Amino acid sequence: MLRGLLGGLATLMLVAAGVFWWQGRAETGFGAAPVLAVEQASEAVPDDLPSADVDGLMGVAPPEATEVGRETKRFNMLDKDRDNRITRNEMLAARAKDFRKLDKDGNNLLTFEEWAHTTVDKFKFADGNGDLWLSREEFATTRPKQKPKPKCSCK
Incomplete structure (x- = not known):
């Protein structure tokens, strides 16, 4: 019963959309083209552009x-x-691009190292001697850069 009701409603909506489309088409009606008399044609200068009464x-x-x-x-x-339906693949397409960016080795498996690549890269950069631990001096290199304070625009 519900399927029949929804089918009928969808049919009515399609018919209404067709009617609106048909009514809204751009139509241009042109009358008969103006005809120049033979006398006017012989007197016309060839460099002049033709004109019509508009x-x-x-x-x-x-x-x-x-x-x-x-x-x-x-x-x-x-x-x-543009089929007015969103499939699962369409919904996940943006996430798939992000996943491919994170999947460094391209094996379609995301390891913890790949997922946390920014932190891993930051640690590798800070660990200058490669002993897999950070001293206070090495850790200080990971400090975020200070943004300059905006100048006061008081007048």
């Missing part, structure tokens, strides 16, 4: 831009093939 003609109004909501933008960012 008084009273009105072009089709440009379509109005619609505001796309935050959730629609977020959905469209993940829906790469």
Whole structure:
């Protein structure tokens, strides 16, 4: 029963979308092209551009831009093939790129060393003598760099 109701609702929505699309198509109706009389054609200078009487003609109004909501933008960012469905692979694609960056040896297995690579790299850099422990002097090299304090813009 619920499937039938949802199927009917989906069909009505598709028909309504088709009607709106059909109504919103850009149509341009042109009348008969102005015809120059033979006398006017013989008197016309070849360097002049042809002109037409455009008084009273009105072009089709440009379509109005619609505001796309935050959730629609977020959905469209993940829906790469634009089929209005997000598959598991589409959802995990960004995570897979990050995983490949962390997987240093490329074996599709993430070890603790690979996961904590920034800390491991920082330790290797600080451990200058390679004895696998840091003295106070070596540890001091890992201190974050001080950001200069912004100058006061008081006037």
